[in-house]
Amino acid sequence: MSTFSSRCVLAIFTMAAFTAFQIFFLRNRATSIVVPGIVEQNNLQKKLPSALIIGVRKGGTRALLDGIALHPLVRIVRHETHFFDINYGKGIDWYAEQMPSVGENEVVIEKTPAYFTNLKTPARVFQMNPGMKIVLIVRHPTYRAISDYTQVFYNKLELNKALPNLEKEAFTFWNGTQVLDDTYKPIRNSLYDIHISNWLKFFPLENFLILNGDVFRGNPYSELQKLESFLGLEHQIDHSQLVFDKRKKFFCFKKTTRIRCLGESKGRKHRPVSQQVFQNISQLLAPHNERFFSLINRTFLWD
Numbered sequence: 001m002s003t004f005s006s007r008c009v010l011a012i013f014t015m016a017a018f019t020a021f022q023i024f025f026l027r028n029r030a031t032s033i034v035v036p037g038i039v040e041q042n043n044l045q046k047k048l049p050s051a052l053i054i055g056v057r058k059g060g061t062r063a064l065l066d067g068i069a070l071h072p073l074v075r076i077v078r079h080e081t082h083f084f085d086i087n088y089g090k091g092i093d094w095y096a097e098q099m100p101s102v103g104e105n106e107v108v109i110e111k112t113p114a115y116f117t118n119l120k121t122p123a124r125v126f127q128m129n130p131g132m133k134i135v136l137i138v139r140h141p142t143y144r145a146i147s148d149y150t151q152v153f154y155n156k157l158e159l160n161k162a163l164p165n166l167e168k169e170a171f172t173f174w175n176g177t178q179v180l181d182d183t184y185k186p187i188r189n190s191l192y193d194i195h196i197s198n199w200l201k202f203f204p205l206e207n208f209l210i211l212n213g214d215v216f217r218g219n220p221y222s223e224l225q226k227l228e229s230f231l232g233l234e235h236q237i238d239h240s241q242l243v244f245d246k247r248k249k250f251f252c253f254k255k256t257t258r259i260r261c262l263g264e265s266k267g268r269k270h271r272p273v274s275q276q277v278f279q280n281i282s283q284l285l286a287p288h289n290e291r292f293f294s295l296i297n298r299t300f301l302w303d
């Protein structure tokens with residue numbers, strides 16, 4: 001090859017490499033939620049979520065995800081990826097693969113309730129996207145703990161394991177005084193103040209939408225409207241899409257003609273707990289609730 005033609009080949013190669021670099025760089029800079037390198041057909045592309053439903057477990061997270069999926073511009077990740085708590089080592093490409101392929105204006109939401117209580121998650125989310133919109137749906141923490149305990153009870157029953165008793169698990173003694181056993185997860189998950197303060201080390205309150213799970217259960221429409229606004233979307237979910245199921249005593253969700261209700265493990269009868277145990281747990285949770293209220297500048301009626 002002559003010197004002239006080898007220079008031409010080199011120049012063409014350099015230009016191509018530079019253009020490829022520019023495309024990669026600009027795509028990353030334009031929006032941090034588009035996944036570089038993963039572009040699919042028909043103008044659909046993989047997008048990392050711009051909002052996460054982080055919990056709280058048993059707060060109504062699944063119903064909230066199914067509810068917001070009624071919006072035409074919202075695409076959800078149906079399964080819990082557990083990326084930021086368990087699967088982080090699999091890398092961002094693995095996380096991107098879990099995402100739906102979406103159009104440019106569509107918003108992706110993922111929910112994994114374990115994120116709220118996992119110590120490492122806030123820093124990891126912040127590192128990926130400091131502008132992440134964080135949705136937390138909370139519920140009366142004593143009922144939440146009983147719901148959590150009920151779920152653990154039935155999971156153990158299915159696996160033929162020893163069955164827990166809330167009265168024994170919920171409390172321990174410290175200097176001769178009865179206190180909550182914060183190593184028991186159904187109790188620990190209800191210490192909202194501890195978990196939110198871990199998140200507030202990384203994100204300001206403006207990044208959060210905190211929804212009331214007790215309101216949402218009976219009136220999903222009002223809380224879904226708040227979520228639509230928080231996501232920067234027009235209100236497009238209609239009352240007619242929220243269909244009350246008399247047998248289940250819960251709302252179900254109608255996207256097209258199909259009505260989707262949650263499975264039997266959601267809204268099942270709680271394990272019986274004595275009034276005394278209920279009161280003891282509530283009393284010991286009260287200071288945690290107060291601290292939670294002051295951290296989020298808002299109160300809930302959780303007497």
Ligand code: A3P
Nearest residue numbers: 058059060061062063147250251262266267268
């Ligand atoms: P219970 O089983 O204690 O009634 P999560 O999806 O976060 O695990 O939350 C489960 C809770 O969602 C259920 O708790 C139930 O009360 C609540 N929930 C709210 N709306 C619901 C709906 N439309 N269908 C079923 N459960 C719903």
